[in-house]
Amino acid sequence: MASRAQRTSRRANALSKERIVEAAIEILDTDGESALTFRALAARLSTGAGALYWHVANKDDLLAATTDDVITRVMTDVVAGARPRETIRAVALGVFDVIDAHPWVGAHLSRQPGQSAMLRIFEGVGGQLQALGVPERAQFDAASALVNYILGVAGQNAANARQDLNGMDRSAFLATVTAQWTQLGPEEYPFVHRVAAQLREHDDREQFLAGIDLILAGIGTLR
Amino acid sequence: MASRAQRTSRRANALSKERIVEAAIEILDTDGESALTFRALAARLSTGAGALYWHVANKDDLLAATTDDVITRVMTDVVAGARPRETIRAVALGVFDVIDAHPWVGAHLSRQPGQSAMLRIFEGVGGQLQALGVPERAQFDAASALVNYILGVAGQNAANARQDLNGMDRSAFLATVTAQWTQLGPEEYPFVHRVAAQLREHDDREQFLAGIDLILAGIGTLR
DNA sequence: ACCTGAACACCGTTCAAGT
DNA sequence: ACCTGAACACCGTTCAAGT
Secondary structure (H helix, E strand, O other): OOOHHHHHHHHHHHHHHHHHHHHHHHHHHOHHHHOOHHHHHHOOOOHHHHOOOOOOOHHHHHHHHHHEEEEEEHHHHHOOOOOOHHHHHHHHHHHHHHHHHHHHHHHHHOOOOOOOHHHHHHHHOOOOOOOOOHHHHHHHHHHHHHHHHHHHHHHHHHHHHHHHOOOOHHHHHHHHHHHHHOOOOOOOOOOHHHHHHHHEEEEEEEEHHHHHHHHOOOOOOHO | HHHHHHHHHHHHHHOOOOHHHHHHHHHHHHHHHHHOOOHHHHEEEEOOOEEEEEEOOHHHHHHHHHHHHHHHHHOOOOOOOOHHHHHHHHHHHHHHHHHHHHHHHHHHHOOOOOHHHHHHHHHHHOOOOOOOOHHHHHHHHHHHHHHHHHHHHHHHHHHHHHHOOOOOOOHHHHHHHHHHHHHHOOOOOHHHHHHHHHHHHHHHHHHHHHHHHHHHHHHHOOO
């Protein structure tokens, strides 16, 4: 009896991959990528650093697991009830929003290829192409284009968030970059110079969606 | 006289940011990202690790400089003589090829936003949109879509190259991933399962270009 | 001005030892 | 089976001391 109760209570706060991943996500969200160390994670879980290695192969494994966890949650939220075009937009926006909330995800999505998080996104957009009337032979390239675009934006958002930490809110940050772009001078960088004004006013989420729509418009010409 | 000669010879192998960047690129190319440490770099340049900090602010600065160096070289090679559409393809392919040759570039392009390497690419594609008949208001979004797609592919290529090092040539690698995709099962991953066969035969460079063409086709609908 | 190299404050990972 | 925590082999970065 006692041993039963003891076991139950021990199990209650026993280490597990899920608990480790959960704690890792909390550290990443509150203190950023650089704060996630095995020592900090062990301290938060009141254990030794070496104990974590019983449940997690190494740091890459840990980061893949955190990324998977967060992405899986969004992808299951996006139920494919709507029309194919709307589903693709919903998948893309789901990924965008989750990266906005957890910028570190953007950095790690690109790092492990064939990772299940990326496959879920690939499936989420690719699965709609048939219904969209895209020829069988073109579906792989089309899905790849959408996913690579999403990953590109994800990486940039992660990079931006990393810089934001050096003080500055978004509008101050945009003003600084706008000033840099304007200073570049119209001889060497005519386009960047010209477009600098739009940078300050633009909305990341809208611009992201505009890119998705652009690719979808291109896909539309394949029919 | 002697002091003059001495100074010249000392200058000849004196440290400079250029020499440091050059040596860093060699290490990255031959031994990979993980081999680039300040100690290894100092050893190769026959100096102390601390000396490097006189010319380079920190490791991020060093990596930004190596990335810039490599990208700048490609972008100046791509002379914009051709029609706008061909110029955009040339810029994109130039970036693709340089990342194929130096996979580490792909990883760092995404890491520092507003970096001059990325601005060069942005200018390279954006500068052609006016001639392509894209309305002024849409040019920023269109250029952003192209660049983000390019950055996404760049990141994936860098990640693939990182894995390739664990033995395996490309065909063995593709066979493994194809097997993984096929195993996923058509219930949960119908699209991935169906498209797995195409994965083994596909050519990264052609698929990259197909994505560029898809976005260009989408941009074409804006006119 | 520029370079040296030891020292500092960290890392991820391993592993004997415990329960 | 699972956990502990010291130890190992590294890092990037700093800085007194040299030339």
